[in-house]
Amino acid sequence: MVETVFLCPSEALQDSALAIAFEVSYFGQIEAAFVVRFQGEVHAYLNRCSHVPMQMDYQPNHFFDSTGQWLICATHGAMYDPPTGHCRMGPCRGGLIKIAVSEAHGEVHWHTSDKFQPALSP
Numbered sequence: 001m002v003e004t005v006f007l008c009p010s011e012a013l014q015d016s017a018l019a020i021a022f023e024v025s026y027f028g029q030i031e032a033a034f035v036v037r038f039q040g041e042v043h044a045y046l047n048r049c050s051h052v053p054m055q056m057d058y059q060p061n062h063f064f065d066s067t068g069q070w071l072i073c074a075t076h077g078a079m080y081d082p083p084t085g086h087c088r089m090g091p092c093r094g095g096l097i098k099i100a101v102s103e104a105h106g107e108v109h110w111h112t113s114d115k116f117q118p119a120l121s122p
């Protein structure tokens, strides 16, 4: 059954600006994830580069490059398309792993699936 999990108020996400970090259980492993706004729409991904499976932000919650058009991995510069997570350039091995999100009534939620479940509190 798909559930929705509150992420943040809508106003917390500005276009091509800082992300909001959260955690999910991905196939049973707790993983870092992030949500951003790009051209008005919200998009969420695991915080895991496709090149080497490590977190991408060079400073906490900084994922956009200086143009605000691409999500960039700080380690070797892989660049991803914000709406799809597809690799645009750099040493990617595939794209980012997308998490379904929705926005309504001033709130952003992510959606559980067979892969993604809420991370349980310790």
Ligand code: FES
Binding pocket: 049, 050, 051, 052, 053, 054, 056, 073, 074, 075, 076, 077, 078, 090, 091, 092
């Ligand atoms: S780890 Fe992200 S580009 Fe190499």
